[in-house]
Amino acid sequence: MLKVKFRLTREDGLHARPAAQLVALALKYPKLEITLEKDGKEVNGKSLSAILTLQGEMGDVISFKISGEGEEEFWENLKQTIQGEVMEIEKN
């Protein structure tokens, strides 16, 4: 399991385009479970509709929980797509 606190630095935060990029990537990892949390609200990382309701803006901090086969690879790829700043990262 990988836990990452991540600050969004893209101007369009987690708006339609970055959210779609995230989900498109997540769907390539069928065995991976991904959740996103912001301000106590937790959503499924493979659900575009749920992610959009987080209303992630530039500067917001999102906590990712990623577990399953390919978690590290997924995270490496994700970082490139939805740019941001890693604040805390925890592996176990």
Next chain:
Amino acid sequence: MRRIKCLPASPGFAIGKAFLLSKKDFPSLTERGEEALFLLENAKSKLREKLQLDSEKLGDEEGEIFLSHILLLEDPEIWGKVQEKIEDGKSLEEALKEVGDEVVSLFESLDDERFRSRADDIKDIMRRIREAIVGNEIVVPEGSIIISEEILPSHIVEFERWKPKGFISSGGSPFSHSAILARAKGIPMLTSCRGITEIVKDGEILILDGEKGEVIIGPSERLQKIYLEKEALRRKEEKEAIAKRHLPAITKDGKRIMVYANVGNPEEIEEAKEMGADGIGIFRTEFLLFQGEDALRKESHLKVYRMAGEIFYPNPVHIRLFDIGADKPFKFLNLPDEPNPALGLRGIRLLLKKRELLYPQLEAIMEAHKEYQNISVILPMVSFPQEVKKIREMVGEIPVGIMVETPACALSLSKMAKFCDFFSIGTNDLLQYTLAVDRAGKDVSELYNPAHPSLWRLIKIAVKEAKRYGKEIGVCGEIAAERAFIPRLVKMGVVHLSVSPRFVPIVKEIVRSLNRGDGEN
């Protein structure tokens, strides 16, 4: 003849017969259980193929809209719930409707308009799934103006083959995906046209004015003719504007007006060049602050300033110092909370207090200027001559510009002039401070009126004073890109207009159609 005000979502004029895309009556989907699940899966895979094709046919940006529909088609939350409801004994009809309504109302309760308008994408995918299950399609007479409670992204793409003249929705928003698509395809569109579906009858003749944001129902023949000419002229102008974007903007009576671009990151600098900008009027540098502490290092600045200087050499690049205040989310700066950030420690005031923020940026500008003399610095939110004097003393010979954004500044250019080299009137903030109206304020935004005489009186005074002291003055607010205001600014004698990169070609073309006169009006 009747007029209805709406919001313009895609520019242009259209005349055509109304086609009321009333909610088409689909047969109710009464299937349950296994059969319902089978039909649903089958429809999903049919739709998946169709969406792939749609998204490949479109360009990158528009194609992405349908890419997001493909992702919604795989959305475990949505389809998981539909499946649950069917397994609980609901009909396909009930399951789709209940889940669709639930997700849509969740979106509609969001407080940010740009997220809220994504509800359309959910409605769209639900509509298309039903269509894929039933398998029938709508036929639209060619050249219609299509009207509905809402225009969905797939409507724009699917109806393209019927060559629609325009789209009007009684709800919707200019931020919606369908509005983006309409703009990309050059089809005029209006949204928030209250009651339109009740007032207009199928087949009635309409004029859609995508500039004013207005529908005219049952227009006279004379009016129709006027609009036909307007549209022909607009199209011609747009084409010419693009073709001539790299040529200078010279008025009919021979005066060159510089058309600069306002940019906010390195990508936009390249876009500005490609769109034919004569320079960078305002380079907003706040994007650097999102790197956190790195923004306090000269090196982070230097790279982008050099790049801008090189791309536009020898044309001017005005680098604006950080324009921030307590309302901005930069925790590493530890800005104190303020009850009224718009009137607090912001812009140049903040920079003079927080020198660790000011110095790296100024040093980078000075160093970049050694290589590229077209680089200069411009100061945000100036109200007092002292503020300019202090910066002048720090930078030496580098050209210094002032953003004229407060009434105090506009009224005291004569005191500022000896410390600076040029001025740029930031009309967005100037208007906000003049009228004491926050344009983003929900209940007051309609009072935010760029045609207000007080703003124009201030602009006039500022331009006159700048000229008296032999300093260049231009305008960089949104009014600099508006057809209605450009002639007035040019006749007053402003020498540059600075606008978003995409507006550069059309602003140049508008300038070319004007007579400046003596520049004293």
